[in-house]
Amino acid sequence: MGFDEEFDALRRGLLAHCYRMLGSHHDAEDVVQEVYLRARKGLAAFEGRSSVKTWLYRIATNASLTALNHGSRRVIPSGLGAPSDDPDTHDVEQLTTPWLEPLPDAALARAGVSDPVHVVLEQESVRLAFVAALQHLAPRQRAVLLLHEVSAWKVQEIAEALEISVPAVKSLLQRARSRLEEVRPAPADPPASAEVERELLDRWIRAFETTDIAAIEKLVHDDFAIEATGHRTWFRGIAVCLPFVERQLLQSPGELRLRATRANGQPAAASYRRDASGHYRATHLVVLTVVGDRIARSTNFPGADHVVAAGLPAVLPG
Incomplete structure (x- = not known):
């Protein structure tokens, strides 16, 4: 097998690794391309004292650390402070801080194929809650934890x-584990089955397209949370979230269209809004966290680029 074939076989895993390190799908893609160029250039000097996989992950980790030296950690609103208790607030403070990005499952699929067992492990290690918690670790702590706990390095x-x-x-490993325990949500119920996730996603889409707030209430936990990157303000609890959704998010029937997809190994939906021409333009990607048989969190990522990265069109016909 030539180098390009070996690299292509490892590209998917490298992309997931760099995403965990950086919290950005776009930055991870850039670093993976940098890894390819650096490895291709240094191939003649590679002595084979380790596997090609280990060599490439070493390059990827150090390239990610270099990238992290030039930027702040990526966050989601719930990592910045307490939720708001006012569903009618218009003080949705916008921030220019770097925000956590979703990783569409389609992006991983484009990067390469993987065996079913590895896919399950991969999805667990790119879930939003885990990746968001990783961003609270210092870069070297993050690197050590991921190489040891996810990649199983000695x-x-x-x-x-x-x-x-x-x-x-x-x-570094001890401090990383300790910090992760502080910031990572405690495990709740066992992960939902794929069938349950699909059913909940389908019902979520129907409820939003038909502006059925009663149907949404049946889908979510009592402590359901909703947040959107770009804003500090977020909400928790149906007493606050449902009025916020009804008054500020739901549109007239026919104004919204949603398309099912997946991101971070979780059910997701691309949201489209009808414009003056009657076409539907992508506005954001919604990633749902399912616990048990209901939805525990909706994390919204504004931007048509997230929708396109999920392999969906930026515009739907009217």
Whole structure:
């Protein structure tokens, strides 16, 4: 197998790894391309003392660390402060901070195929809650944790890849685990089945397209949360979320169209709004977190680019 074939076989895993590190699908794509160019250039000097996979992940990790040196951590609103208790607020503060981005499942599929067992593990490690929690770790803590816990590297391998001592790796790993426990939501019910997720997503889409707030109420947990990147304000609890959805998000019947997709290994929907010409233009991607048999969270990512990255059109005919 030639280098290009080996790289293509590993591209999907590299993309997922860089996304976990960076919290940005677009930045991860750029780093994976950089990894390819650097590896291609350094191929003659590769001595084969490790596998090509280990070598490429080493390059990817260090390239991600370099990228993180030039930017702030990516966040979602719930990581910035307490929720609002006013569903009628118009003080939805906009921020220019770097925001966490979704990773469409279609983007991973374009990057390559994977065996079913690996796909399950991959999806668990790119779920929004986990990736959002990772952003609270210092870059080297993040790198050490991911290489050890997700990629199953030995401490010695990590030390060699990052050019630090074994005790330093152990210290970083301990601090990373401790910090992750502080910021990561506690495990709730077991993950929902694919069938349950599909049914909930279909019902969510119908409810929004028909502006049926009663149907939405039946789909969500009592402590349901809703947030959108770009704004500090977010909401939790149906007493606040449902009035907010009804008064500020729902449109007249026929104004919205939604299309089912998946992102971060979770059910998702692309949202379209009808314009003056009668066409429907993509506005944002909604990623749903399902716990048990209901929806626990809706995380909205404004921007048609997220919809297109999910393999869906930017415009639907009227």
